[in-house]
Amino acid sequence: VSLPDEPLARRVVEGDVRALARVCRLVDDRIGGYRTILKQLFPHTGHAWTLGVTGTPGAGKSTLTDRLIAALRAQNQRVAVLAIDPTSPFTGGAILGDRIRMQRHHGDPEVFIRSVATRGALGGLSRSAVDLLRVLDAWRADVVICETVGVGQDELEVTRSVHTTLVVMAPGMGDDVQAIKAGILECADVFAVNKADREGAHATVRDLELMIALGHTTRSVRTATPGVGHVGAHAALATHPSDDDAHWTPPIVKCVATRDEGTAELMTKLEDHKRWLFETEAGSERRFQRLRDSMRAQLRQELLEDAERHMGAAIDEAVRAVAERRLDPYTAAEDLIARFQQS
Amino acid sequence: VSLPDEPLARRVVEGDVRALARVCRLVDDRIGGYRTILKQLFPHTGHAWTLGVTGTPGAGKSTLTDRLIAALRAQNQRVAVLAIDPTSPFTGGAILGDRIRMQRHHGDPEVFIRSVATRGALGGLSRSAVDLLRVLDAWRADVVICETVGVGQDELEVTRSVHTTLVVMAPGMGDDVQAIKAGILECADVFAVNKADREGAHATVRDLELMIALGHTTRSVRTATPGVGHVGAHAALATHPSDDDAHWTPPIVKCVATRDEGTAELMTKLEDHKRWLFETEAGSERRFQRLRDSMRAQLRQELLEDAERHMGAAIDEAVRAVAERRLDPYTAAEDLIARFQQS
Numbered sequence: 001v002s003l004p005d006e007p008l009a010r011r012v013v014e015g016d017v018r019a020l021a022r023v024c025r026l027v028d029d030r031i032g033g034y035r036t037i038l039k040q041l042f043p044h045t046g047h048a049w050t051l052g053v054t055g056t057p058g059a060g061k062s063t064l065t066d067r068l069i070a071a072l073r074a075q076n077q078r079v080a081v082l083a084i085d086p087t088s089p090f091t092g093g094a095i096l097g098d099r100i101r102m103q104r105h106h107g108d109p110e111v112f113i114r115s116v117a118t119r120g121a122l123g124g125l126s127r128s129a130v131d132l133l134r135v136l137d138a139w140r141a142d143v144v145i146c147e148t149v150g151v152g153q154d155e156l157e158v159t160r161s162v163h164t165t166l167v168v169m170a171p172g173m174g175d176d177v178q179a180i181k182a183g184i185l186e187c188a189d190v191f192a193v194n195k196a197d198r199e200g201a202h203a204t205v206r207d208l209e210l211m212i213a214l215g216h217t218t219r220s221v222r223t224a225t226p227g228v229g230h231v232g233a234h235a236a237l238a239t240h241p242s243d244d245d246a247h248w249t250p251p252i253v254k255c256v257a258t259r260d261e262g263t264a265e266l267m268t269k270l271e272d273h274k275r276w277l278f279e280t281e282a283g284s285e286r287r288f289q290r291l292r293d294s295m296r297a298q299l300r301q302e303l304l305e306d307a308e309r310h311m312g313a314a315i316d317e318a319v320r321a322v323a324e325r326r327l328d329p330y331t332a333a334e335d336l337i338a339r340f341q342q343s
Numbered sequence: 344v345s346l347p348d349e350p351l352a353r354r355v356v357e358g359d360v361r362a363l364a365r366v367c368r369l370v371d372d373r374i375g376g377y378r379t380i381l382k383q384l385f386p387h388t389g390h391a392w393t394l395g396v397t398g399t400p401g402a403g404k405s406t407l408t409d410r411l412i413a414a415l416r417a418q419n420q421r422v423a424v425l426a427i428d429p430t431s432p433f434t435g436g437a438i439l440g441d442r443i444r445m446q447r448h449h450g451d452p453e454v455f456i457r458s459v460a461t462r463g464a465l466g467g468l469s470r471s472a473v474d475l476l477r478v479l480d481a482w483r484a485d486v487v488i489c490e491t492v493g494v495g496q497d498e499l500e501v502t503r504s505v506h507t508t509l510v511v512m513a514p515g516m517g518d519d520v521q522a523i524k525a526g527i528l529e530c531a532d533v534f535a536v537n538k539a540d541r542e543g544a545h546a547t548v549r550d551l552e553l554m555i556a557l558g559h560t561t562r563s564v565r566t567a568t569p570g571v572g573h574v575g576a577h578a579a580l581a582t583h584p585s586d587d588d589a590h591w592t593p594p595i596v597k598c599v600a601t602r603d604e605g606t607a608e609l610m611t612k613l614e615d616h617k618r619w620l621f622e623t624e625a626g627s628e629r630r631f632q633r634l635r636d637s638m639r640a641q642l643r644q645e646l647l648e649d650a651e652r653h654m655g656a657a658i659d660e661a662v663r664a665v666a667e668r669r670l671d672p673y674t675a676a677e678d679l680i681a682r683f684q685q686s
Contacts, residue, residue, distance in 0.1 A: 042671035292662045302676045319635045328385035333645045
């Protein structure tokens with residue numbers, strides 16, 4: 001593939017960090033010919049292994065991410081991190097201190113860290129994040145880590161677009177938090193039970209094992225036949241991935257990130273998943289499936305933006321008619337869509 | 344407004360509970376002429392006061408909702424409850440026990456309780472929920488309570504479509520949970536600090552007061568000038584709504600829902616907000632704004648569904664081209680949208 005014509009895109013592909021930072025800013029703000037840059041960078045993507053780190057708030061994701069960065073740097077890999085902060089749609093300010101915690105990699109030219117803020121409506125977060133993951137890939141990062149808080153549709157969408165998803169949990173987060181986890185669990189490729197020195201760690205591991213055994217994860221649900229699922233469940237109970245290449249059973253690794261315990265084993269399990277993903281037929285199918293999901297999401301975003309641009313004023317008129325109950329909102333929507341299609 | 348032609352819609356408007364249950368099922372499953380029914384019910388909506396109850400998991404929303412139902416029944420009001428359960432997009436099964444907890448209202452013909460499950464993608468939850476709120480309104484409920492877990496874009500969207508939003512918090516949920524709260528807080532019209540007999544309740548109240556004083560809620564941000572905002576902040580510190588009709592400052596009420604403490608005061612504050620909403624000019628503007636937001640959301644949903652129907656096969660082709668890097672996803676999306684517009 002030939003180098004991009006666009007100067008900034010070219011410099012990113014050549015590994016220039018300052019150009020990378022600038023392109024990230026343009027993409028995040030959706031200004032300055034960012035779209036041309038994205039188009040030109042795309043043929044240069046496909047090099048990086050993308051790793052999502054998600055989980056319940058307070059589980060210690062940032063500390064663990066920090067450990068993973070250090071482990072990858074020890075292997076001399078180039079690492080890029082995208083940290084997604086939950087923020088107010090109004091103030092636009094970041095709340096978490098992820099960036100601060102990861103400062104110790106500052107000055108390492110082979111580590112690039114970038115935060116994105118949650119956008120207000122329309123799933124803008126997931127779109128920006130997916131675009132940024134591609135930019136970081138084109139910069140020739142070996143590993144792109146995407147850290148999300150793991151709540152919300154948007155973040156689930158980002159999680160679905162990475163190769164390998166690590167779900168971080170901590171003991172004793174309470175029963176109701178189980179509810180939040182539902183969406184995250186189904187994206188899990190590897191589980192880390194962090195703060196494993198705390199009371200309740202064993203119970204958390206057991207709960208996860210049970211859930212995996214019952215097939216409450218995407219992996220087993222999607223690819224296992226009932227018989228194979230049962231074998232997979234036993235494999236899961238031993239916290240080893242299944243020997244059966246046709247499906248992946250998420251292993252569970254206990255860690256104490258603050259003391260760097262369990263990082264090596266965790267890294268091994270993550271790399272096992274990478275191998276499965278890139279070296280088996282089932283893994284290849286999974287990657288195609290994820291690309292499709294990601295593209296559908298992108299398509300939806302762009303369609304909505306186009307439509308809002310075209311229908312702006314007409315929407316306000318329709319709202320007024322509905323507010324006065326001269327029109328019902330269902331008929332109003334049908335009329336507006338028909339108008340957009342003819343525009 | 345004349346009665347609906349459609350027999351089920353007619354029976355709902357006449358107050359028939361069995362017809363109501365059936366229509367809810369049709370709307371939730373999006374089958375059986377549900378759209379005609381929704382269109383015919385719409386002119387009969389506008390009677391109910393819709394009340395959202397949301398907040399961090401474990402804060403005791405269901406118990407408090409139960410108390411509010413009892414208080415409203417004591418005033419002889421007809422109450423409908425829509426409980427939104429976070430569920431797996433795959434299993435479709437409910438996790439929380441809301442329905443069980445509210446069983447004690449079972450048998451009261453003036454209380455109707457319905458659960459909806461979270462839908463997988465595309466914000467299907469918010470759309471179903473908003474439709475169901477309208478159905479419950481058309482049944483002539485005096486109050487429609489919508490209980491959500493309060494995490495996720497979808498649920499935020501539901502929250503934005505109700506008249507009055509009660510945000511329930513509990514002491515000691517940890518710092519990181521603050522992050523999740525960001526989205527919820529901005530929707531708050533009234534705060535309940537539940538489990539107020541626990542350690543840390545005072546600190547939670549103080550945190551909220553500070554946040555309100557700093558203008559971190561939609562209400563003050565949207566309508567206050569800097570000077571007025573300052574006055575509002577002081578009013579908030581005294582946990583009274585501002586005397587200034589032009590904007591609403593969310594009051595904070597301490598409760599112990601399990602012992603039914605604070606329910607009466609909470610009810611008063613909620614009714615204060617209702618009065619502000621329906622009897623002031625600023626309130627009227629707010630209602631129009633919310634209808635617009637809600638309609639825009641509906642429009643987006645319908646557009647996406649139409650587009651998916653039209654582009655189905657073409658999307659798969661495009662995904663293949665992108666997977667092989669013959670095409671970039673940005674150009675692919677542009678082509679697909681152009682094709683949909685010409686269909």
